[in-house]
Amino acid sequence: MNRSTIDLWVGLFVAAGFGALLFLALKVGNLATFTTNESYQVQAKFANIGGLKIRAPVKSAGVVVGRVAGIHFDTETYEAIVTMYVDGRYKFPRDTSAKVLTSGLLGEQYVGLEAGGDGMMLKNGDRLRLTQSAVVLENLIGQFLYNKAAEGAEGKDKK
Amino acid sequence: MVESIVRGFFERVGRGVTARMWQLGYGARFLFYLVLHSGTALRRFRITLREVYYAGVLSLVIILVSGLFVGMVLGLQGYETLQRFGASESLGVLVALSLVRELGPVVAGLLFASRAGSAITAEIGLMKATEQISAMEMMAVDPIARVVAPRFWGGVISMPLLAALFSAMGIFGGYIVGVELIGIDRGAFWSQMQAAVDVREDILNGVIKSVVFGLAVSWIAVFEGYDAAPTAEGVSRATTRTVVTSSLAILALDFVLTALMFTGGNAR
Secondary structure, three states: OOHHHHHHHHHHHHHHHHHHHHHHHHHHOOOOOOOOOOEEEEEEEEOOOOOOOOOOEEEEOOEEEEEEEEEEEEOOOOEEEEEEEEEOOOOOEOOOEEEEEEOOOOOOEEEEEEOOOOOOEOOOOEEEOEEEOOOOHHHHHHHHHHHHHHHHHHHHHHO | OHHHHHHHHHHHHHHHHHHHHHHHHHHHHHHHHHHHOOHHHHHOHHHHHHHHHHHOHHHHHHHHHHHHHHHHHHHHHHHHHHHHHOOHHHHHHHHHHHHHHHHHHHHHHHHHHHHHHHHHHHHHHHHHHOOHHHHHHHOOOOHHHHHHHHHHHHHHHHHHHHHHHHHHHHHHHHHHHHHHHHOOOHHHHHHHHHHHOOHHHHHHHHHHHHHHHHHHHHHHHHHHHHHOOOOHHHHHHHHHHHHHHHHHHHHHHHHHHHHHHHOHHHHO
16 A cells, blocks of 8 residues: 555645635624724613624624623612623724614624714723613513504594 | 242342443543543554544444435424425425434444444454454553543544534535426525524534544444453344444433533523
8 A cells, every 4th residue: 555645645634625725714604803903892781672682793893803701780779781892993982872783684683883973982891871772572562552542532522 | 939039130130230330430440541542543543543444434324325325314304394384495494403413423433333343343342252352462552542432532533523524414414305307496595594504502512412422432432342242142232232332322311411402592
């Protein structure tokens, strides 16, 4: 048996295997770029976070700028505290507002940041003051029905 | 009459359980000894390389072809369901996640067990039946260090690489069906996949799975071969046992690993 051919085949096999792993990591998994970068932590309180999950993206103007790191419940105010890591490359003013938004009609939920006009920038550990909760579909439908009913009642009164 | 049937049944069950336990203990001791004495296999790496060739390189064709077809089937089936919800662009996510998390390691493991595991068992069993193992002992060559350990490590090295190739090939198959044949947007296919697949959570966990399956299959294969009765019938039985036991072990381990890996994040 010729040994050198076996070595060649094994070498090719191992190279192909590592190539496949690299393909999976880079092309399929898109090796998360900003876990290695400096990031800072911000907190925000929401009355309702809907279906927000840990590791959900934090976006500003549609660009992913960070990730949700933790979700806790505050027993004093009965609100949700969302901790997120924002990429250190992106600085936001201190009066930035946070919203829980949904991508698409049935898509996943994410935190949307909208920059304010303050000259001071957010620091590690800061808390966002202006927040807007997730839209809960049931509440929305309830409100709509209530408004419709109220309109109907007004219309009757006028007649 | 009834009493003897009942007693016979319990006797058989008891004997079976005792035999299994005995074999499990022997197998564990065998693994421990094997790891302790694999110095030779790793120092004279060429012997192990030869086994990587037999277990890995020769399994390439079946792994690549099945990976391609599994990916293509996933592409077709996934498209059928996803397009009902107008989410056909998520086909890349579906194909990539199911391959990387589950199908890659599991199906590659099953194929590896039946293609390479059975060959390892048959080879070692035949060496035992033709008294080559005893001859080695006679010459003061440790058969576990010289014969068993290289095959074990060859399998352990090959399996994760084969699983990665299977997954990559499957994603390629899904790409062919989804993008080239059905006509999903190429950019959406890849970008949604990249957004949804996490390197640590999905890919690394898949690799860990394939390493564990590789260890399990290689261990079962070399042990069954070494433990085989030194007859033609014994070797054939051992080969069958290797395939059955390692398939069951892969599926059971897969459940345990999945429960450990993919529920921790959501439970918080």
